[in-house]
Amino acid sequence: MTETTDSVSPAAARPRRRRVLKAAALTAGAAVLPIAAGTAPATAATAPQFLHGVASGDPLADGVVLWTRVTPTPDAVPGSGAGPATDVVWQIATDKSFTSVRASGTVTTAAATDHTVKVDVRGLTADTVYWYRFTAGGVSSPVGRTRTAPAADAALDRLRLGVASCANWEAGYFSAYRHLAARGDLDVFLFLGDYIYEYKTGEFCAAGKVVRPHDPAHEITTLADYRTRHGRYKTDPDLQGLHAIVPTVAIWDDHEFANDAWSGGAENHTPGTEGDWSARMAAAKQAYFEWMPVRPSIAGTTYRRLRYGKLADLHLLDLRSFRSQQVKVGSGDVDSADRTMTGRAQLDWLKSGLSASDTTWRLIGNEVMISPVAFLSLPDYLLRPIAKLLGLPGEGLAINPDQWDGYTHDRRELLGHLKNNGIGNTVFLTGDIHSAWAADVPSEAATYPASGSVATEFVVTSVSSDNIDDFLKVAPQTLSLVAAAAIQAANRHIKWVDLDSHGYGVLDITPQAVQMDYYILSDRTRRDATTKWTRSYRTRTGTQQVERVWSPVK
Structure with a gap:
């Protein structure tokens, strides 16, 4: 896997007003609807697809785990053992439009890992909202939203x-x-x-x-x-x-x-x-x-x-x-x-x-x-x-x-x-x-x-x-x-x-x-x-x- 990481500016104060965060959730939700089977681009009926969504987990002050699963060919269903090795590019950014990408890399996944992708990204800024996505064969996954944990010495109110x-x-x-x-x-x-x-x-x-x-x-x-x-x-x-x-x-x-x-x-x-x-x-x-x-x-x-x-x-x-x-x-x-x-x-x-x-x-x-x-x-x-x-x-x-x-x-x-x-x-x-x-x-x-x-x-x-x-x-x-x-x-x-x-x-x-x-x-x-x-x-x-x-x- 290759990876590049840039420095990130300090996080702004934690937004706690529910209407602000709810708006962010709703805009994110619009991007996370699963791609239905059979809706691959018309120009490539067998193009990779991201049928199982995206996820993040185990947030640290400087990092987070990113996850997805790619279906490289129609026969590469979970548990099948079928499908070719596939390169998947991941990106994590401080904005949903990905104009400020802070880290990226490429993971090769295959049937040996059931074509799942898991990246433990480090070098991020504490208490910061990030957006992430994956790409394979010119097809992009849904966009996910995550947040790093606060710094160890941060005084949190909630x-x-x-x-x-x-x-x-x-x-x-x-x-x-x-x-x-x-x-x-x-x-x-x-x-x-x-x-x-x-x-x-x-x-x-x-x-x-x-x-x-x-x-x-x-x-x-x-x-x-x-x-x-x-x-x-x-x-x-x-x-x-x-x-x-x-x-x-x-x-x-x-x-x-x-x-x-x-x-x-x-x-x-x-x-x-x-x-x-x-x-x-x-x-x-x-x-x-x-x-x-x-x-x-x-x-x-x-x-x-x-x-x-x-x-x-x-x-x-x-x-x-x-x-x-x-x-x-x-x-x-x-x-x-x-x-x-x-x-x-x-x-x-x-x-x-x-x-x-x-x-x-x-x-x-x-x-x-x-x-x-x-x-x-x-x-x-x-x-x-x-x-x-x-x-x-x-x-x-x-x-x-x-x-x-x-x-x-x-x-x-x-x-x-x-x-x-x-x-x-x-x-x-x-x-x-x-x-x-x-x-x-x-x-x-x-x-x-x-x-x-x-x-x-x-x-x-x-x-x-x-x-x-x-x-x-x-x-x-x-x-x-x-x-x-x-x-x-x-x-x-x-x-x-x-x-x-x-x-x-x-x-x-x-x-x-x-x-x-x-x-x-x-x-x-x-x-x-x-x-x-x-x-x-x-x-x-x-x-x-x-x-x-x-x-x-x-």
């Missing part, structure tokens, strides 16, 4: 993240992404896992309706399968629109591999018919890093750390690559020191990073819920669908062993580190369980609130994956309200739970508070679904507690 998880293609449309993109006020899109799902068509649609079928139709197990599934997701216009307007920060969870994955296998993996687990996981990881605007970090995992001035640092976890196998419910092994959620190296890395942090807030991108949850008080007719949603036995369910509840030794060590070292303002940001929660994270749940809280947690619901009402096949906010009330009664640190809604969160961070605004969709099965605000919770600096707020941040 940071705003769109937050989502659990997007099942078959279960509904990705309207949540469209509504996030339309806001125009986001600095980062944070995705907390289950970007794709591995199941075969129809296997994970409890409501009984396949809204749009997977490709491939069978369960994905090979490198070609995972590439094809990622490629199908990247054709969604709402997904493309969000990726093209704001940088993405993403971590994986289990469905990027297989349900309830652990280091040596998964609940949804049968070695006798689906091959070696290590080969399947390696294939899934390769496809993920090819298709996502994510900078591979330590040992090719997704755990890494990003910084946003003096306001916040973001610790991103990988809770699938190193964890021990989930225990059987009631086995008594959840407390064993021989079992781990994080692996020793990652837990030490997290603890040292939290200790060394000099920012106001410490955010942790966390795949599975860390707040303890007991389910014993639920009546049987509600216990069974919740157990089904979590992939657990329906009888005698007390905990979810796939969450931190099943790895209490690691949790006790991490929370004890926060408490014993006086590390405050720690906020866990979580996905996975297709429901929305706001909770204090107690050091000792049995004696809460007397024993206090050492952190807080905001859990976002699913973009489209099935929730409790979908499993029960009832109207939302009916039977689930009984379950939510029982959960809160048995778990006093949990301040709110919504078991039914699909949607997303908007996290607003200031020196004074971190607030999560929860938004829900009208109907996941409709491409034109509307959105509305439903609840907000915040934690104020120094409190380690969540409290309800009666309006979203403007």
